[in-house]
Every structure is written in C-alpha cells, then in structure tokens.
Amino acid sequence: MERIYSTDNLTERVYRSYQRSIYCNPKFKIQYPQNVTELVDLVKESIAKGYRVKGAIGNRHSITDIICTDGVPISLKNINYTEIENENDGGTASFGAGIELSDALIFLEKRNKTLIHVPTYGGITLGGAIATGAHGSSLVHPSSISDQIVRLQIIDGMGNLREISDPQDVNAFRVNLGLLGIIVKITLAIVPLFKATVQTTLEPESILMDGTAQRWANNLDWMQMWWFPSTSNVVVLKGHYHIKLTGSKSDDYLGNATSQFIPELDPVIITTGHDAYETLEANKNRPGLYALERFTELSLHSEVIGKPPIFSEDGVNIKNPANGIAWRLMSNRCHTYCPWNNGNTSSILPEEFSVALQILNLPSAIKTIKEILEIIPTAFTMVGIFIRFSKPSDSLMAISNGHETVTLEWASPMRDNPYEDAKGGLGAYQAILQSLIKNYKGRPHWGKNGLYYFRQSILEETTSNLDKFKSYMKKFDPDGTFMNNFGKRITGSSNEMNIDPLVHHCALQEYCICSKNEDCGHFQSCNKVKGFSVCRDLADVYSDSNYDPTNLTSILYAIGAILQVED
Structure with a gap:
C-alpha cells in the first residue's frame, strides 16, 4: 500500500529549523510512521520509487541543512518506546530514537537509574542528539550521549533493519550525521541514579589564559564556563557527583534543586526582551547591548529581576551552591513558553555558533578573540561565550575525536528582518569563527554555524x-538513499546548499564569506579583519544612560526599549 504522496502545496512541504533560519523544501511533506514496521515499509517504498529519505526529522534543533532532504522527510516522534535490559549496576536501557532526552531520563529516574552525563537541553530527541554529537561538559566522564552508546538498531540504505554492535561500526554511527541510516533503537549504558552539587562563581578572565581553567576541568565531574568579554569576567560552574542514591528519604539532605538554564518565561518577558534587542540593533546601540550581556552574566550566579535563577528548588529563589539529582541540574527543557516559540513576531530566535579546539589551544584562542574584539567591539548577549569541555572520543566524526577538547559557543538573536538587517558586531562573530577554524583547526559543531563551513575543503583540514x-557511507548506504546537500558538501561532490529563497545577502547567515559589499546587510561593507573577510558596520550610536544591571526593567528603560504610549 502506498504511504507517501506528492503535493503541490508549498506550505505543506516546507519545514524549517526550530528558530526558522534553515529552509527545507522536499518533494513530500513530513511523514509520521506509527511504528518500526511502518517505518521500514516507508523507506522501502521510497527506495523503490527512487526518492531520497531523511529519517530523523525530530524537533529540528540543528540549525544546518543536515535536517533537509529533497525527497521524503520522516519524523520519528512515534518511535519513542523505552526498555531496560537489566536492573543491575552496569546495565543498559534502550530507547526509540524519537524520544526526547528529558523523557528518557525521567523514565530512568523512576527506576533509580540515569546516564552519567547529559547535554544542556533536554528537548532534543535521542536520534538527533547522536546524529550531531550533542554534548555536555566533562573531562572525567563521557560528555555526549554518543559516547554512551552500547549498540544500535538501524535501517540501512537498502531498507534492511540491522543491528549495529561491532565496535568499529558503532564508532561510525555514534555521530552519524544522518548519512549512514535511520537510527531506530539506541541502547545506552546506564548507572545508578545519583545527586550532584554545583556552584557558580565569578572569576577573572585570566583563568582562561594561565592554565587555571584546564586544571579545574581535569579534576571536576562537570565544569563549564561563560565568558563575558565586555566585563572581563567568567562565570564558572563547578560540579561534583555524589554516591548513588538509596531510594530513601534520607537522600533529600542533598537537596532537590533543578536547572532553569533554558527558562520557561512569561510571554510578556519574551516580547519585552525581543523588542529591546531589536531596538538596540536598529539603533546600533552597543552600550545597551553590553547592558544585556551584563544582565546575562549576573543571572548565572545571582538573582535578577525578569529571569528565573539558573538553579532553584522552588523556581523563584536561587540556590548557589545547589544540590539535586545530577541530570536535573545538568539539563532541562522549556515547554509552553520557550524564548523561541512566542509567536512569529515576538520570539527570540537565536543563531548559534560553536567550534571545538584542542584544549591546549584555549589560551591562545582567547587572546585572538580579545584582539578581534579590540578591532570590532561587540556584545554576547544571550550566553556570553559558553565554554565546555570533552574528553577524547572514539566516534569517527565527534568534534572531540582523538583529543581533549574545549568548545567555544555563542548565540545571537536574529533580527526581525534577517534577510536585510545585520546583527551589531556581526563582523566580530565572523572573524572569530574563521580564525578558530583556520588558525586553530577548529571543528565546527555539525548542528550549528553557517552552511559555508560544512564543505570538504574546510573539513579535510x-x-x-x-x-x-x-567508506562507511558506501558500506551502509551505497546508493545514497540518505544523501542530502549537507552530505554532498562534506564529501566534496557538490557545494550546493539549502538556501531560503528570501536570502539575497549571503554573508548575513554565513552562506558565504563576503567578497563584496552586497553580500552584507544594510549599512555594512565587506572588509578585512586580521586577514579574514567580514561584514563591518558603518556606524555606531551610543547611549550613556545609567541602569541597574540586576533589574531587567531598569536596563530596558536605560536603553529606551520601553516606549511610553499615551492612552
């Protein structure tokens, strides 16, 4: 029986990344098989008719065209079952690839089990997490879901349901980029449920350059940092694991705090934040953007007005240090009111950038970033520069393959008209990204960064x-059933990209490196900075208003983002 059909309705076919920057226009609309049997039949029908397949259209938190296909996109949201193979220490648990990370962890917690380390955002699917190598931050424990895989069940490019247990094959599939097959079942190593203690402290940025940060990371179960260049400060999170829980009420002495790093926000706060940012960008008001950066810095170690504390037991009052079930301190998800789903005109939609370096290059990379910011000052308003660590991975395509890694990440809200209007300081972001990749052989995260950076000429370095x-692509998908533009670029067969038809300035979202002024946004020109071509703003407008950096309302008044409207 036929399960797929074409449609001429563009709105039914087109899908986007969660923050809407990536545009996918397949031949068919997203398919939703109810079980593995339907999934296998759907893949076989697609192959028989000569259509390519994308088999992990989950929550689309990857913001590259790794999520796209020109054929049949398939959601695995209904492939979300849970199993525990045994209840003993050293056991395993299996999950359908469409289950969200938080749901898998809740399932394990109810059985007094957990994973040793987890990524920051719990709203990603397990299939998506291992496709791109989503990770947390630890030099002591496996930092990614991928490195906790024991075995997999997949559908290969011929439509066959296969078990993947050979260690070499597993290492190829740990970070598979969606190009080896459709992951159906993921079996992970589990450990007894345990609690942790975390504390965030404010430190000088010198710890990034004198070896202190690396020494701390080597001795902590969990450590991550947020660097705020405009204040020369670093917020450091230090996490210590505790022994497994007994299941008794005596465990409560360690506390029950949870993370609110990805906050559930009042829609009014989201709208206000969106409007403030857009107002600042429209006026090129860098001091106002620095105020927002300072607000973010304070929110990571203190109570501020307008944003939930990063760790809390009641959702209102900060706990610092905080104690609680370890995974609930490491990871969380928002539900109804995430910053990015507050409506088409009032959401905060981030563009994300992430590059992994060998850890020994951290001090030099920090100095390079500081030099770039001397030339093009800019603010990092959303998370500062988020710094995380990973121990060496055996996964072939992990950004931490073969060596200890430090990842530098930042996010910036998109403009209301991202096709014409540039973010303030875009040139600094571009120069930093190009420098980290070119000068330090940085590895771009597979699910972040502009599409330009995912091409063979860059990745082979x-x-x-x-x-x-x-070679594994040829082994498991010899006919290219799962090939897409992302795969063509990284293998060198094409440089074609999935580009939104509204894009006219290719450098604004890193579809290209600018070569002429027209590649950049309004009021920008293409210039060289430290040898790299970037889009630079032509002018800045300054504001000298005073503000209370702990109070969002005070900040917004100071930057003129709250308008007085007459009745």
Missing part, C-alpha cells in the same frame, strides 16, 4: 576521519 566515514 580539521576532520581526520572524513575519508573513513565516507
């Missing part, structure tokens, strides 16, 4: 296992 991964 940073990704030593690229040829070996191609």
